Amino acid sequence: MASFALAIAFVPTSALAQTPTVSPESVPDVLVRERGTWLPKVAPVEEDYSRNCQGCHGHEGHSVQEVPRLQGRAGWFTHTSAGRAYLVQVPNVLQSSLPDERLAAMLNWLLTQFSGEQLKPGFEPYTAAEVHALRAQRIESVIARRREVVDGLVRAGVIPDAAALAFSLEPGRY
Amino acid sequence: MKRTLTSVAFAAACLAAAPVVLADELKDLPASAKPLGGEQHNLATLSKPYPKRVYVLEPIFPVFVAGKIWVINGEKQDIEAVMSAGYAPNFAIAPDHSQLYVFDTYWSKGFRGTRSDMATFYDPLNLTIGADVDLPKGRFLVVPKKQNAEVTPDGRYLLSYNLAPATTVSVVDTKERKYKGDVEIPGCGLIFPSAGNRFSSVCSDGTLATATFDANIKATITRSSKFFDPDGDPVLEHVGIDKKKGMVYFVSYEGNIFPVDISKEKPAFQPKWSLLTDEDKAESWYPGGWQLIALHRATQKLYVLMHKGPKWTHKQAGEEVWVFDAKTKKRIDRIKLKEHAISITVSQDAEPYLFTQTEKPSLITYNLKDGSEVGEVEFGISPYLLYVDGD
Amino acid sequence: MAKGLQFMDRFFERMSRRTAQQVSRRHFVSGLGAAMVGATFLPVLPVSRKAQAAEDPAAAWAKQVEAQTKDPRACNYWRYCSSDGYLCSCCGGGPATCPPGSVPSPTSWVGSCLNPDDGKTYLIAYRDCCGKDSCPKCACLGSAGEKPAYIPQLNNDIIWCFGASSMIYHCSSAAIVGQI
Structure with missing residues (x-):
């Protein structure tokens, strides 16, 4: 379960501060909004x-x-x-x-x-x-x-x- | 009770030709065990191989842990037998028809426990198991594809693909009934056997790798240059193949045929040609399905499942089978299917039938002389691969 | 077994009517998928979504099946553009949740789908939940950007259960990796 949550938030550990993310409110998906998941913006x-x-x-x-x-x-x-x-x-x-x-x-x-x-x-x-x-x-x-x-x-x-x-x-x- | 009756009936049948004879041995049995008069149970065996027998491999998706192989009489349109198989199984027929091979995976407690992978040897007529040979490196677990398990043209070796995640081919000696080793084929998949000690595989960069191995399964690999574009137009995994001649006809996402001659140590690539005219492209015809292409060896005709759909619908069931002359590269017939089909094969005799695995599911057979329907046999939940004697 | 068949009959009839596509027992005909498999970048700001749809199969799939972002139990949920198998959503789980008693596999293949509501493309990890036999509900098949198994990183026929407690496939999930 924990690894699953980590996998969703693809946030490289050493660049945590720099990785741009996308707020749950801006993602039109029922589950992203329900769970309040922050998604990374992938370079x-x-x-x-x-x-x-x-x-x-x-x-x-x-x-x-x-x-x-x-x-x-x-x-x-x-x-x-x-x-x-x-x-x-x-x-x-x-x-x-x-x-x-x-x-x-x-x-x-x-x-x-x-x-x-x-x-x-x-x-x-x-x-x-x-x-x-x-x-x-x-x-x-x-x-x-x-x-x-x-x-x-x-x-x-x-x-x-x-x-x-x-x-x-x-x-x-x- | 039924079991006792049957075993006693067997004993009785073994003792005498006449069905109702009570031998001395039976006298000590309790009265309830004494066989009734009338029919004694006998046991059917398959008749000798014939070109229109079809073996249908069924991974049962709702109950994936168990599979089946249906043996269908394509002439009489009837079920001759059903074999049991394990998880995501595969199947091969010895070139001399002396064995049937099932590639199985099981867990000791059904869906969990210790995993075992094996090649199981079946007598081709009475379908009894003669041996099972452990595959210690495991085997590739995937929705079954024909070319992940093969047998060399001389019948000597079984070749079973593995991805774990290194890509290798496990080799089993059918004479010794032993696992002999693994051949590494880095970055490649599928097995196209071309000689007793040689096979080719398709690689992720559009090349063909050819592995030649010795008795100790020590192998040398050679590579061709790129013969197809893996980005824009990859070749699909089921092929038209003539194992005796060493010819493979790949069909690609965009409807191109790539003929490859693997009969010599160095594969020879013939120019690709398209299944589609400009009109066909305008109408958005594409090849698609699972086992979507078949080659009739004697007449060099290719049969391809076709559907209307944009690109990237390569698994969509076919509404028609198009027939091509592989020499002239021209389409010579179009067969409209009664039911959409995901897999096809043809018998390798002089008056061939076209066998189609439909989505119903059912096996619908067409006479290729005139395209008429021979029959429809309904069985299974998700049958997928078709094999015929003489494949 | 017969009950399962009856269910599947009714299910596929419903799906057929909804999408007017030929539907098979195992395979739901989704149509199209992403052609972008590492060779080219997707345009970040498409000038015209219509123009992009003509070129981008992921967009065309979304259009063809009328992809939606609200119901993860339907085959036309936007993330399933290249999903193959039974939906975990119909089996007590969700696109990023394995059902009780199953095991999330650490390995997967990564594809991408277009979100029809914001026009953006997202990377999707098609991870299988494993450890017990199939949950035979909601069979869906998309082939967006999907390649043969000799390119395993882009194939959805493979049982993506490496690393789970057993290699037995239970259901398919689709977790969002990130936004492109």
Whole structure:
């Protein structure tokens, strides 16, 4: 129930003060008015995240155990070039219908929004050109590649061990 | 009491050809258990496969936890049997007709508890279960679509799609009756088998991925370039397919056909062509339904469910079936349906029938020689997918 | 089972008369839906709503079914432009409320619908309520902007119960994520 209420009010935690919202009185919907729900006004980059990622990754960058957690984690990947590439080359990012420019903008937003503290110091935002080049190389086995990238982060001393970025690859059989 | 009578009757039937003979073993039974004279119970089996037998997979939406597969005699227009199935099930027929496969999901306490996914092996004539093979990675739970569960053309492997959320295909060896492993197909879905160790899948960026796997289910994936536009004109998930020849005919939201030859390691894409003339477009005809397209292999004719509606009504039931020559790409017939239908298939024999799953629901059969109605069989609540021997 | 059928007969007859559309057991023919699936932005201030309606399928759907913002139990409630399944509203819940004893799924797909009363587009999370078998009331089907399941983020056939206590589908909801 609580998570449901949170999901309705899509308010990024770190930008609480800045996110424009829409008052319940201004929304012609019987339930919005009944419950007095304040809705966020969604910026274009947030809309791109919502349509392409939020359904599984969650409005705050974390969701169920089988879906990789972005909140407090995704930023680690920016510390190595392999990790930086991986964030663009995961199939749902690489194959997204978003053009390079918007994809770059969304990745940059997502990283600062959900994992600003884990970013490489002096993090250089993705550019459209970089995204374009990275999207030309596909990963054949995502499971294998992720393991390599995570091992690389451990070797580089970015994370203490692989467990820091572990998530369940087994489907949740509830 | 009924059960006792039946089991005793079985015993009696087994003992002698003559129906009313009391063997010694029966003498110790209480009088109430002694079979009455007259009919002994026997057990029907399906006749050998024939082209006009239709298997109708029914996910029962109001009671989704259980499904059914109806076996319909398309010649006699009659129900031959009904199979039970689990949650959002799928189905496949062995190419040599030696097995029927049902892909099931169950929970230990009905709608809750420990989940199990399995491929269940059925004898094709007496519909008894020979084995069930666990699918340890689970399987894709979705309103059933044919191409999420397949069997390789040589019958050796079952291929079952999974999204968890990584997209993979589980491989089951039908000879060993064992799960062998999963093939990763990143960002893709659907299974089009093309060889004993190879299948293709459609990807979210408009490309086709082809996976070739070895006995250890270690796979290499190759990708085509973009062959359709996933934004403006995605291909729908049911296809006209010739598994023997390795030809797939995709139909898209805008009524385009994309023929793809998957018979070789590298798929070959033939030019797309439209189902619609300018007049058709002006009248707002669109393909739509669920299993909306069928290919008659011998004559290379494509059958497509069509309705009048704007774009984005791709699940709307069809009011007509249009017939196309896949070689000339011309429409050669239009069949007005008695009842709107969501799914169609055709028998693969020389005098084919068109089977349509209507919204009533019912299965209405048309003779493709003259478009006349052969019959209508009513069953089920929400039947969805149609399979024929020789698919 | 027979009772359920009779109910569905009457229900679909009512819906048919109201919307003059062909209605199926499982699928309510909604018509159209949003074409904007990440490729282009919707205009923030359409010059002419009529002109926009001609181009924007979400608007055309709203027009075709006479979408309304007051009754969440009807298939033409504005949020259901791309909803697939039984409405939680008819089963003791609501578009953003799971019925008692069911479990809201944390995962969903996100589409968008046009609110007919203010002309604005809203992102909608089509989340399923899960954990027990179907609540077979108010079957609706919209296909606004809906894509095949090989693009899972935009598909409504998938049982969106990942993360719930079980993957059994109970009913469909439509929660507003935000205003575009």
